Amino acid sequence: MIQGTWFRQRSYAHFDRSLSEKEALSLVRDPKKIVQHAFWPLIVRPITSVYREDSGNGRRITKTKKRPIAYAAHSDSHIYAYYATLVYSKLEDEYQKFPLCQEAVLAYRAFPESKNNINFAYETFVHIQKKKYCEVIALDVAGFFDTLDHSLLKTAWQNLLGCNSLPEDHYAVFKACTRSYGIELSTLREIFKNDVRTKRGRDNAKVCTSKEFRGKVVPEIKPLQILVNEIKGKKPSVNASKGIPQGLSISAVLANLYMLEADKELTTYMNQLGGIYRRYSDDILLIVPTGKGDEAEKKVIDTLECLKLKIQDEKTKRVIVSSKDDDGKELEIIDVFSKLPETVSYLGFEFDGSNIFVRPSSVSSFMIMANRAIHVAKIRAIKNEQTLKKRKLYTRLTSLGYGKAYGNVGDYCQKDLPSGIPRLGFFNYLSNAEKIINSVALSKQKEQIKNRVIREIKDAENEVKEQLG
Numbered sequence: 001m002i003q004g005t006w007f008r009q010r011s012y013a014h015f016d017r018s019l020s021e022k023e024a025l026s027l028v029r030d031p032k033k034i035v036q037h038a039f040w041p042l043i044v045r046p047i048t049s050v051y052r053e054d055s056g057n058g059r060r061i062t063k064t065k066k067r068p069i070a071y072a073a074h075s076d077s078h079i080y081a082y083y084a085t086l087v088y089s090k091l092e093d094e095y096q097k098f099p100l101c102q103e104a105v106l107a108y109r110a111f112p113e114s115k116n117n118i119n120f121a122y123e124t125f126v127h128i129q130k131k132k133y134c135e136v137i138a139l140d141v142a143g144f145f146d147t148l149d150h151s152l153l154k155t156a157w158q159n160l161l162g163c164n165s166l167p168e169d170h171y172a173v174f175k176a177c178t179r180s181y182g183i184e185l186s187t188l189r190e191i192f193k194n195d196v197r198t199k200r201g202r203d204n205a206k207v208c209t210s211k212e213f214r215g216k217v218v219p220e221i222k223p224l225q226i227l228v229n230e231i232k233g234k235k236p237s238v239n240a241s242k243g244i245p246q247g248l249s250i251s252a253v254l255a256n257l258y259m260l261e262a263d264k265e266l267t268t269y270m271n272q273l274g275g276i277y278r279r280y281s282d283d284i285l286l287i288v289p290t291g292k293g294d295e296a297e298k299k300v301i302d303t304l305e306c307l308k309l310k311i312q313d314e315k316t317k318r319v320i321v322s323s324k325d326d327d328g329k330e331l332e333i334i335d336v337f338s339k340l341p342e343t344v345s346y347l348g349f350e351f352d353g354s355n356i357f358v359r360p361s362s363v364s365s366f367m368i369m370a371n372r373a374i375h376v377a378k379i380r381a382i383k384n385e386q387t388l389k390k391r392k393l394y395t396r397l398t399s400l401g402y403g404k405a406y407g408n409v410g411d412y413c414q415k416d417l418p419s420g421i422p423r424l425g426f427f428n429y430l431s432n433a434e435k436i437i438n439s440v441a442l443s444k445q446k447e448q449i450k451n452r453v454i455r456e457i458k459d460a461e462n463e464v465k466e467q468l469g
Contacts, residue, residue, distance in 0.1 A: 006081040010074060013196075015040045017204045018074040027075060028082035031169035040073035042182035042245060043207070043219045046231045068231045070182060070224070070245035079251060083173045084250035090160050091257055100267035100277075102137055105259075107281040108252035117280065117347040118429075118436045124278065125351040128287060128344060129331065132323040134275070135293035135342050136288040136333075139300060140315040144282035145251065146228060146243045148258050149308045150178045153244070156257050177244050177254065180224040183217060184231065189214050236296070242308075255281065262303050269299050285346055293318055293336065319344060320386040321353075330354045349433070353440035358430065363449060366426045370397050370453055385468060388461045397453055398427040 006028075007021050019027065027033050046066040072080055092109075095102040106120050128136060154174060158166055166174060188196050188207065196207060222230075225243050229235060244251055263279060270277040273296060275288030288296045295320070301311055318336040321344070331353035335342040343350040350359050358445065374393065381388045430446040433439075 006085045007078065008025060008081065010071075010077055011199055012043075012071060013199060013205050013207050014043060014071065014073040015207055015217070016073045016075055017206055019078060019304050024075075024078040031167070033109055033171040034079060035172050037075070037079065037172065037175040039076050039079075039180075041217070042070040042072055042180055043185055043188065043222065044068050044070050044182045044224070044227055044245075045185045066231050066233075067246065068228045069247035070180070072248055076176070079173060080177075081249040083170065084253045086110060086254045087157070087160065087250070087257060091260065094118075094160070094260060098264055098267075100271055101260075101263050103166065104267045104277050105256060105263055105279055107279070108256055116432075118349070118433045120280065121347040121349040122277070122356065123435050124285065124287070124346050125344065125349070125356055127276065128351065131287065131321070132331065133290050134321050135286075135288050135290055135296075136319050136321060137288070137293055137297050138315075138317040138345065139284040139286070139297070140312045141282035141284065141304065142310045142312040144309070145246045145255060146225075147309060148244055148255065152307060153178070153258050155256060156260060157254075160257060160260070173250070177248065177250060179240075180245050181221045182224045182227050182245075183221050184227060187220055188217070188306055191220065208219070237430055252281075257308065262307055263412070265303055266300060270296060280347060283347070290322075293320075317342075317345065324353070349437075356437050356439045357441045357445050358433065363445070366449070367452065371456060372461045373397060374456050378464055381464045384465045387468075388464045390457055390461055394453070397457075398425065398450070419434075 007024055009018055027037070046068050049065050049067065095105065098162045101324050106117075128134065153165065157170065158164065161167070161170065165171075185196070185387060192208065192364065207213075223240070224245055225239060228243070244254055259279065260464075263277075266277045266279075270286060270288060273288055275286060275293050275296065278285045278287075282299060286293075286296045286300065297316075304311065318332050318334055319342045322332050322334075324330045333342050333344060333351075333353050334340070345359055348359050348362050350357055373396070377388060377393050427450070428445070430442070430449070434443055434446065
């Protein structure tokens with residue numbers, strides 16, 4: 001069973017060569033080899049997300065957020081994946097013993113029925129609709145992966161295994177996750193004058209030779225916490241007792257492990273309160289009886305403080321839901337603080353009391369990327385004195401299956417589409433949402449977005465024709 005779930009070849013190039021399944025099995029199934037294994041530095045690439053938010057003066061401004069993603073060496077990635085499976089299996093056993101947790105913890109898990117954030121959002125909105133009268137509180141854990149306390153994580157790991165101290169092989173993996181070193185991909189490109197293999201290819205190539213690694217790469221390696229802070233534009237100070245890398249195959253499992261006892265406590269508490277608790281990674285949602293919001297929110301804050309975690313107050317959202325009619329088909333949603341009409345936003349979707357639709361900020365982010373892609377294609381067409389590849393552009397924009405192992409190299413004007421576009425097509429995502437949610441408002445929204453894309457492409461096509469005469 002483990003063999004069929006943990007082994008996966010990575011397409012990217014790293015400081016070591018990829019292993020065959022036989023070689024990987026020989027490594028991960030021998031605890032002595034794990035204890036003696038020297039883990040390689042991580043290669044870190046920031047993923048930039050684009051979003052829009054209110055500026056405070058009535059205007060919406062475009063902002064970007066960098067999320068450093070770590071890529072482990074091939075041998076290391078197999079170790080992380082194997083031990084993730086071991087921890088995950090025991091974690092699922094705990095959830096099975098605690099049915100409320102089984103329903104509450106949504107991220108980084110395989111459910112008997114294939115589910116995703118669309119299902120989770122829809123089920124949540126249906127629950128609110130059935131309740132008719134309730135308070136909904138959305139909370140966001142600040143810097144989740146970056147602030148996981150190593151001592152508490154180690155204790156949680158020991159408790160899961162039922163031992164007073166971690167076995168040597170598990171401790172070696174724990175140590176590798178919590179004392180990571182890395183180098184940013186852009187630094188590697190500077191060192192090797194942009195001549196960096198991002199895909200290992202058929203020749204199973206490495207990023208560099210062993211001699212180059214020792215002489216050129218090692219001097220540039222930094223503790224991961226410092227590297228992450230630099231990428232995020234924060235002070236390069238480091239708290240060596242906190243944080244795990246995002247992107248490792250074991251990271252998500254460890255995040256859920258870290259929250260296990262808190263999840264148990266909070267699901268029990270909210271259930272006794274007459275409400276429900278849901279957590280998707282660092283996003284927490286509470287649905288409680290009207291008048292219980294203060295009590296519920298305080299309980300979450302106090303519980304997280306015991307884990308040395310904090311809530312981002314500026315992202316907290318609280319609304320009161322009530323029925324507009326006797327049958328509860330249309331609900332009124334009012335913000336607790338402003339007393340103005342509001343929506344319930346969850347996992348990329350919004351519910352206004354009667355309709356479910358994709359969150360406007362998600363649409364804005366998509367249109368920012370779409371307009372950028374159309375602009376790139378237009379400039380490229382004019383430069384090459386060619387007509388705009390309208391069909392290809394439209395196909396790519398409505399599937400968005402674009403990207404490389406470490407993202408795109410160089411100026412995005414050299415490509416048909418820029419970097420940063422998500423792998424899962426936005427229109428495919430909308431189509432999946434349509435099937436699951438069956439919302440007229442969502443179908444209408446999809447058609448409006450499609451028409452906007454067509455209109456932007458048509459305008460670009462006309463500009464190209466004018467420029468080329």
